[in-house]
Each structure stands twice: as C-alpha cells, then as structure tokens.
Amino acid sequence: MVVMGNSSAFITTNTLHSPKLHFLVLLFFLRHAFFDTKILRLTNSGTDDENILSVGRATYRQPFLLRQNATGKLADFTTSFNFAVDSNNNSKYGDGLAFFIAPNDSSLNSVLGSGSNLGLPVDTITPNVVGPRNQYPFVAVEFDIYHNTRETIKDPAHEHVGINVNSLYSIITKNWTAGILNGTKNSAAVSYNSTTKNFSVAFTTFVDGVQVIHYLDYMVDLKDYLPDWVVVGFSASTGGSVALFKIFSWNFNSTSLVDRHEVDFATKSGNDNRIGLITGVSIGGYAVVLVGVLGLVWFILWKKRDAGESSDENPMVNELIDSKRGLARGSFRIVNWFVQRVILGREKSSEREGLVGFIKAFYRT
Numbered sequence: 001m002v003v004m005g006n007s008s009a010f011i012t013t014n015t016l017h018s019p020k021l022h023f024l025v026l027l028f029f030l031r032h033a034f035f036d037t038k039i040l041r042l043t044n045s046g047t048d049d050e051n052i053l054s055v056g057r058a059t060y061r062q063p064f065l066l067r068q069n070a071t072g073k074l075a076d077f078t079t080s081f082n083f084a085v086d087s088n089n090n091s092k093y094g095d096g097l098a099f100f101i102a103p104n105d106s107s108l109n110s111v112l113g114s115g116s117n118l119g120l121p122v123d124t125i126t127p128n129v130v131g132p133r134n135q136y137p138f139v140a141v142e143f144d145i146y147h148n149t150r151e152t153i154k155d156p157a158h159e160h161v162g163i164n165v166n167s168l169y170s171i172i173t174k175n176w177t178a179g180i181l182n183g184t185k186n187s188a189a190v191s192y193n194s195t196t197k198n199f200s201v202a203f204t205t206f207v208d209g210v211q212v213i214h215y216l217d218y219m220v221d222l223k224d225y226l227p228d229w230v231v232v233g234f235s236a237s238t239g240g241s242v243a244l245f246k247i248f249s250w251n252f253n254s255t256s257l258v259d260r261h262e263v264d265f266a267t268k269s270g271n272d273n274r275i276g277l278i279t280g281v282s283i284g285g286y287a288v289v290l291v292g293v294l295g296l297v298w299f300i301l302w303k304k305r306d307a308g309e310s311s312d313e314n315p316m317v318n319e320l321i322d323s324k325r326g327l328a329r330g331s332f333r334i335v336n337w338f339v340q341r342v343i344l345g346r347e348k349s350s351e352r353e354g355l356v357g358f359i360k361a362f363y364r365t
Helices: 019-026 260-269 283-307 316-323 331-343 349-354
Strands: 027-031 034-036 039-041 055-060 077-086 096-103 139-144 160-165 172-175 185-193 198-207 210-219 229-237 244-255 356-362
Touching (some): 027 034, 077 096, 139 185, 139 198, 160 210, 172 210, 229 244
Antiparallel strands (some): 027 055, 039 244, 055 229, 077 185, 077 244, 096 139, 096 229, 139 160, 160 172, 185 198, 198 210
C-alpha cells in the first residue's frame, strides 16, 4: 500500500484489496527495478540470466516541492525504510544501493549507473573528461558493499554508509556490517532540517553480533544543489559481483510548501499533479480526498484485523524514527485535520504550511 499527502495519491475504494496495484501505480520503475510479490527489487537476482551489470531505479511518480521559489524556503523531510542486501551466502558481492533526491524529470542512465555507480548519474566512462561529470545534480545516501579504489570514488576498505553530494566520493562515511551473507533485514532513516541545514542518517549495523544504530550528520544547504521540484527514490547496481537489493517498506514525510506560481499555473492549465497543493484543489477534489482518506483508514483497520496486528517491520525502525524526531502520526489525525481545517475552512496559513504529507509503502499483500 502506498499513501501520499496529495489528492491524486490516496487510494480509492475500487482498489482497496490490491496493495500491489497501488504500489505499481504510484511508483515508477526503470531498467531492472520491479515489484516481486511483496517487496521492491532494484536489480536482477543472482539466478537471472542478466545478473551482472544490472541497474535499476524506483521513484515516487509525483515530484515533491523541496524549495519554495517565492521565499527560498526549504522543506524539512524524514524518510525511513526497511531493506536487505542479500548475497545468498556468496562472499563475493557488489555493488550497493542508494536513497537519492534528484531533479524532477531526471531519469536513469543504465550505462552510467551500472557497476560501482549505484545507479547514480555520474559519467566516469566518457574519454577526455577531467574528472567525473554529472548528468544531473543529486544528493544521496549510499549503502556501498564493494570496495572500489578508483580515484573518483576512493571507497573505504569496509562496507559502509556514506553521504554523497553530486559525487560518487562520499563526503562522510561510517562502516556498515549488514549481515549480507544471509540477507539480514536492516532499517535506515534519513532526515533534513532546513533551519540548521543538517542532513542526518541513522542506520542499523552489527557490533559484536548485536544490531545497533549508528549515525551520520552533514551540514548542507540543499538549495545550492537541487532545484525546487525533485523526485525521491532508490537506485542500485551490480558489476561483476552481485547481490539482491530488497526494499520491504518505505515512509517519506515532508513539511508542505506551496509554490504560488505553480498553483496559479496548475489552476489555469488543469494540470495540477504536484504534491501538497491543497489550495489548488476544488471542493469536489476535497470530497475525493476525504473518500480516499476514509478508505485508507478502513484499509489499515482491515489489514490489522486480517493479520492479527502482525507486522514484518524491523522493530528497530521505531527507534530510528524517534531518534530523528518522528514521522506523521497516523490517518485519523489527517482525517480530522482535513475535515476541520480544509472542508470547514478553519485552516490557518501556519497550520497549512506545517501539514505533513506522507508516503507510507507496505510491500505486502
């Protein structure tokens, strides 16, 4: 199931029983990324014919407003995900996966992105180029499992998590012991504070056989590197060595910004498909959104009853989320906000601006 803080992304009653359909409609797959029964897979498996030099990318289909043009204000965001890197007990594995933010309308270059590039758009193969050249800007968190000594990468000797800004060379890294041989489930949370400009990562790793949480922090002004409208998602690649890259669940939360120019344009053109443009939705649209929200609440309750409150999430993800100031607090709160503030016209500009839209993706039937 995929849930987004935008009218076009809420599930509708005719698809309540098909989480797979929600997933396929709301996410955009490129190259070898695909939906495999209950999980998102980013590359071909080790049993596929084309298992080496495999590359894939999956993004949420709609862009999100990172920067408000009128004021230059940046959005705060937090994302968390449960995932696994699995080598099927093969000690020769590669290359890695990344969570990334990139310009809207950017795409995957499967030639540039393969091997040690983790699906990221850095040109390291074109001759007569002084240093690597980006196809487009990006900010990423890499989960790198292959030691690459190439001058433009200079990986540390151990598997690691790193923060990358327009480069395959990580600005800051920390060793990562992930249980790759047996495909242990891990969790990670990435957050950005637009006031302090702190880009932070929390991730699970093993220390002396015990899974614990480690942290990375880096100060960066994202408006120096990224445009106003961006996409968020995952990419991964393999080279001569392979592994399986699996995403089990994904949450994304951001403060809601409104780009007045985009609202005016969307209202005139009828092409409003942006995230968070509550003010550009008609009363008829409110009804559609409310039906979607109520459908979402019903679906969550139905799933919980059907599953006996069971969950396949890594229990450490709650600690990860709490450590990064938490995520949005549930569908009932959103329903209440929507009814009281939007439909009844009681919203204040500060409340509208502070509304947290969220994506919550459960890759399970």
